[in-house]
Amino acid sequence: MAMRAGTPAFFAGLTGLFSVLLATAPSSPAVAQSYKVVTAVRAKMTGGTTAFINASSKRVIEIDSNGKTVWQCSLAAAQFKSAELQRGADLEWIKSDDTFLIAVPFSGVFRIDRKCNVVWRYQTAKVSHDADLLPNGNVLHAWAWDSAGDDQAVEVDPSGKIVWRWQARDHVDRKWAAQGKGAPDKPKRGPGSGQGGGRGEGFTHTNAVVRLPNGDTLVSLRNFHRVVRVAPDGTVRRSWGPINYVHEPSVLPDGSLLAAQRSPMIVAIYGRGPRQTVFANDIGISPIRTVEQLDRGNLLLTGGEDIVEIDKDGEVVWHVKIFGDLGVRERDGVYKAVRVSK
Secondary structure, three states: OOOOOOOHHHHHHHHHHHHHHHHOOOOOOOOOOEEEEEEEOHHHOOOOEEEEEEOOOOEEEEEOOOOOEEEEEEOOOHHHOOOOHHHOOEEEEEOOOOEEEEEEOOOEEEEEOOOOOEEEEEEOOOOOOOEEEOOOOOEEEEOOOOOOOOOOEEEEOOOOOEEEEEOOOOOOOHHHHHHOOOOOOOOOOOOOEOOOOOOOEOOOOEEEEEEOOOOOEEEEEHHHOEEEEEOOOOOEEEEEOOOOOOEEEEEOOOOOEEEEEOOOOEEEEEOOOOOEEEEOOOOOOOOOOOEEEOHHHOEEEEOEOEEEEEOOOOOEEEEEEEEOHHHOEOOOOEOOEEEEOO
16 A cells, blocks of 8 residues: 555655665764773784674774774664664674674674675564574574573574574573572563573573584573583583573583683683683673684673783783763673674
């Protein structure tokens, strides 16, 4: 049915069109922000630029090692309107075609190109915190604001068909939830709040999913302070924990686990013996959410208003502080960051 000028539907259509045009215009004005480099040990840094989602300005922003913005893209388009980026947006750079995969909480998973065009999308309200493009072209994503009956890990093919899913409720011990110390990050009310797992939002608050080379999947169950290694048939092969409010786990070549934890806010290696602290966090970044492995054993970390690179000895070799209007620090300035190395 055609829309007549002056009707509510007509104006709604114009509003949606304007939002899309605004989002896809690379030259659209940015919210006033600055990125101050406070540490740069050039000889120990790895190369490339760094991209991140700035939740307060609703943009993907890419900066060089001097803190200069080299590219940005607005996430204010109609398809992102339901997004609450501060509740677990995720970003992955796809080197093969220089695109970005974005997990937009409560909205879906989107792949955007350098012109800010959406070249692929999978729309679902049950996504947050992590989405990865797999070698076979499928996408694996997490859901943190969950109920006990939800899937915490889901794999979809390029057509959007679900080809694998996993639920935690039959594989967790409710006693695990009481083993955490302190409290999770600034609790917010919302879908899944207060249902089950512990002192945080959601049942498990699954904040990371990682597909391993042998087909197993690593699942980070924050509210249960555990990371589990799940076989393709859904059985749990192994678990690590308790790791206090665990974030960003990855398996190292020797089979041990690299991850961030809370109270104390550190990055450590968890194996069969006592944990080995990799980053003691003397600079006090909080909360640590990104733990990306870089070349030479370096790691890229984020902490709300900070982006940090450390070397294999835990030394800070690059540190960027994010500031907003009038020099105010951006508490929700960055959730996840990724290194772009062309």
